[in-house]
Amino acid sequence: MYTINENYLNLQGSYLFSEIAKRVEAYKEANPGADVIRLGIGDVTQPIAPAIIRALHTAVDEMGSAEGFHGYGPEQGYAFLRNAIAQQDYQERGCKIDPDEIFVSDGAKCDVGNIQEIFGLDNRVAVCDPVYPVYVDTNVMAGRSGRFDPKKGGFERLIYMPCTQENDFLPELPAQTPDLIYLCFPNNPTGAAIHKDALQKWVDYANQNGSIILYDAAYEAYISQEDIPHSIYECEGARTCAIEMHSFSKNAGFTGLRLGYTVIPKDLVCNGTSLHALWNRRHGTRYNGAPYIVQRAGEAVYSAEGKAQIRQQVAYYMENARMIREGLARAGFAVYGGVNAPYIWLKTPKNLTSWDFFDLLLKEVQLVGTPGSGFGASGEGFFRLTAFGTHENTIEALKRIQRL
Ligand code: MLT
Numbered sequence: 001m002y003t004i005n006e007n008y009l010n011l012q013g014s015y016l017f018s019e020i021a022k023r024v025e026a027y028k029e030a031n032p033g034a035d036v037i038r039l040g041i042g043d044v045t046q047p048i049a050p051a052i053i054r055a056l057h058t059a060v061d062e063m064g065s066a067e068g069f070h071g072y073g074p075e076q077g078y079a080f081l082r083n084a085i086a087q088q089d090y091q092e093r094g095c096k097i098d099p100d101e102i103f104v105s106d107g108a109k110c111d112v113g114n115i116q117e118i119f120g121l122d123n124r125v126a127v128c129d130p131v132y133p134v135y136v137d138t139n140v141m142a143g144r145s146g147r148f149d150p151k152k153g154g155f156e157r158l159i160y161m162p163c164t165q166e167n168d169f170l171p172e173l174p175a176q177t178p179d180l181i182y183l184c185f186p187n188n189p190t191g192a193a194i195h196k197d198a199l200q201k202w203v204d205y206a207n208q209n210g211s212i213i214l215y216d217a218a219y220e221a222y223i224s225q226e227d228i229p230h231s232i233y234e235c236e237g238a239r240t241c242a243i244e245m246h247s248f249s250k251n252a253g254f255t256g257l258r259l260g261y262t263v264i265p266k267d268l269v270c271n272g273t274s275l276h277a278l279w280n281r282r283h284g285t286r287y288n289g290a291p292y293i294v295q296r297a298g299e300a301v302y303s304a305e306g307k308a309q310i311r312q313q314v315a316y317y318m319e320n321a322r323m324i325r326e327g328l329a330r331a332g333f334a335v336y337g338g339v340n341a342p343y344i345w346l347k348t349p350k351n352l353t354s355w356d357f358f359d360l361l362l363k364e365v366q367l368v369g370t371p372g373s374g375f376g377a378s379g380e381g382f383f384r385l386t387a388f389g390t391h392e393n394t395i396e397a398l399k400r401i402q403r404l
Contacts, residue, residue, distance in 0.1 A: 007143040010155070016133050016374040017041045023358075024368055037397045039385045040368040042188070042342065044253045046316060046390075048297075049309035052252065055300035059293035070292040075284045077104025077261065081295045084302040085261060089246070095233035101265050101276065103283055104290050104298070108218045108247035108260040112182075113138040114286075115214055115243060115262065118278040119180055126159040126178035128171045130189055130375030130382070132216070135182040153377030162378045163190055169336060169345070170194060173201065177209045183232075184216035186223060189375045189384040190345040191337015193228045199235050206241035212268070212275075213242040218260075221251030221314050223340045239265040243275070250342065250388075252301045252310050259290055259298045317342050320394040321387035327398040342387040345372070357383050365400035 013019060020040050028034055048056075062068030076082070082099040090097035105111050113134050116125075121144050127135050136158065139145045146156030154160050159178045161171035169192035171183070183202065185194040206213050215232040223230055232242045244263045248254035268275040290298075300306045321338035328335045334347040348357040354371030361367040372382030389397065 005141070005143075007141050010140050010145065010147055011137060012148055015137065016370070019374070020358075020368065020370065024362065027362055034366050036362070036366045036368060037389065037393045037400070038368045039389050039394070039397055040370045042250065042386045042388050043255050044250065044313075044317075044388050045393075046253055046313050048253050048257070049306060049313065051303055051306040051309055052297045052300045055303075055306075056293055056297045059296035063293065073289040073292055073295070075287050075289045076100070076280065077102065077290065078292070078295050081298050084299055085246075088302050090231065090233060090263075093230060093234060095231055096239065097233055097263055097265065101263055103262045103264065103279060104295060105260050105262060105283075105287070106258040106290050106294075107249060107254075108216065108245045108262075109134055111245045111260055111262045112214065112216055114282070115245070115279075116142055116144065116180070118275060118282060119212075123179035124157065124159060124176070126161055126174050126181045127376075128163050128182070128184070128187070129154065129160040129377060130163065130372055130379030131182070132184055132188045133375065135214075135216075136376075160376070160378075163187070163192065164378055165334075165336075165347075168192065170198060173205050177211065179211055181206060181211055181213045182216070183213055184218070186219040186228075186341035187337070187343075188216075188219065188341070189343055189370065189372065189379065190382075191339070191341035191343040192345075193223060193225070193340035195227055196229045196234060199229055199232060203232065203235040203238045203241060207237050211241065213238075215242050215244045217244055218247040219250055219341050219343075220246070221310070222318060222342050224318065225340055228340055233263070233265075239267040241268075243268070248298055248301060251314060252298075252306075253313060254294075254297070257294050257297060259294050316391070317387045320389060320391060323391075323394055323398060324385055324387060328401065331398075331402050338387065344385045344387065346383050346385065348372075348381050348383050351381065354380055354383055361401070361404070365404050367397050367400055 082102045085102050086099040125139050145158050149156050159174050163169040169190040220230040232238045246261050248259040264276045264279050266276045324344045325335050325338040336345040338344040354373040358371045370384040372379030
C-alpha cells in the first residue's frame, strides 16, 4: 500500500489566494451580477508593452521556419537573455554577477518554492511575519518546519521575525540563529522597503553566522527612493551569503507569460560543495528551460524601447498606489507601503480581524483585498490592497471604501 508525504497534512488550510478566490466565487454565485472589484492577488491588468509583443511575434514566426526553429534550449536560459540580465540588472549597478550565475526560469514563485530543495532538512529557517506564504508552505511540504503550534501561531521549527508598526515592518536580527533566512524587499505584503545600510547588517550577520539569505527581489522595479537597494548584491559580501530571485511578472506584466530568474554566485560554497553546482544539477534534471519565445520577450524588456514602455507601466501602477495611500489616509486609515512597492498595507478599522474586514468589504461594497492574517500571525488586524488594478477600478474602490 502506498503512503503519502504526510508533511502535506501539516499545511494550514488552502493556499491563501485559492481560499480568497473560493470565497469570491461563492459570493458571486449567491449574488449574480455583483460588480466585484478585485484588489486582492497582485496580478497585473495592463496589456503587455508593444516592444515585448513585437518580440513575441518575431519569435513565433521564427519557430515556423526550419532555420529559426528552436527545440530544447539550454536549461539555464539562452545567452542573449542571461547576458542582458547580468549587464543591466547587475553590472550597470556595480554588482559583480556573471551571466553564468543566472538561472532563467518560469517565474520567481517556482524558484522561491524550489530553492529549499538543495538545503538539508535540518536547516533552521527564518521568515518574516507576515510573509509571502510560499516560503513557509514549501518548507512545510519538505518537512523542515515541524508541526503547526497554535500557541505560537506558527510552525514549531520556523523562526518568525515579526514585522510590525513598532519596527516599521522591518525584521530584527533573530535571537536564535537561523541557517536559511528569507527576505523580500520591497516587501510583499507590507510594502516596506529596506535601506542599504540596514540590508548590509543582514549580509554581515549571515556571513558571520554561516547563514544563507534567500532574497526575493520580485518588486525591485517599484523602488522610487534613493538609497533603497535594487539587489542584495549591492551590499558588500553578499556573494558569499545570498541567493536572489527576480520576476518579470510585476515589472513587465508577465504574470501570464511566466518568466523569472535566480542568481547563485559561484562564491557560495558549503563545506567544499558549490551551491551553484547543486542548483545547476537540479535545474538540468527537473527543468527543460523557459520557452524560447518567452525568453525573447524577456530580452525585449531590456531594449531601450521596452524599458521606456515598462517604466510607464510601473508609473501607472504607482499612481494607483498613491491614490490608494492618500485616499485611505484621508478616510482615516493608518496606511503603510505603496511608496517603493505596489502594495498598500492598512490597519483594519475598529479592531476588526483581517477576515472580518475582508467579509465586510466583499459583502457591503463588493471589494476584494487580502486579509493580513493570511500572511501570518503578525498580519492579524491588517489588510493588503494591490495597486495592480486599473485606474478606473482603483478610483471606484476608494469611493466604495469611503462610502462604507
Ligand atoms: C501576491 O499577490 O502576493 C502575489 O501576486 C502572488 C504571487 O506573486 O505569486
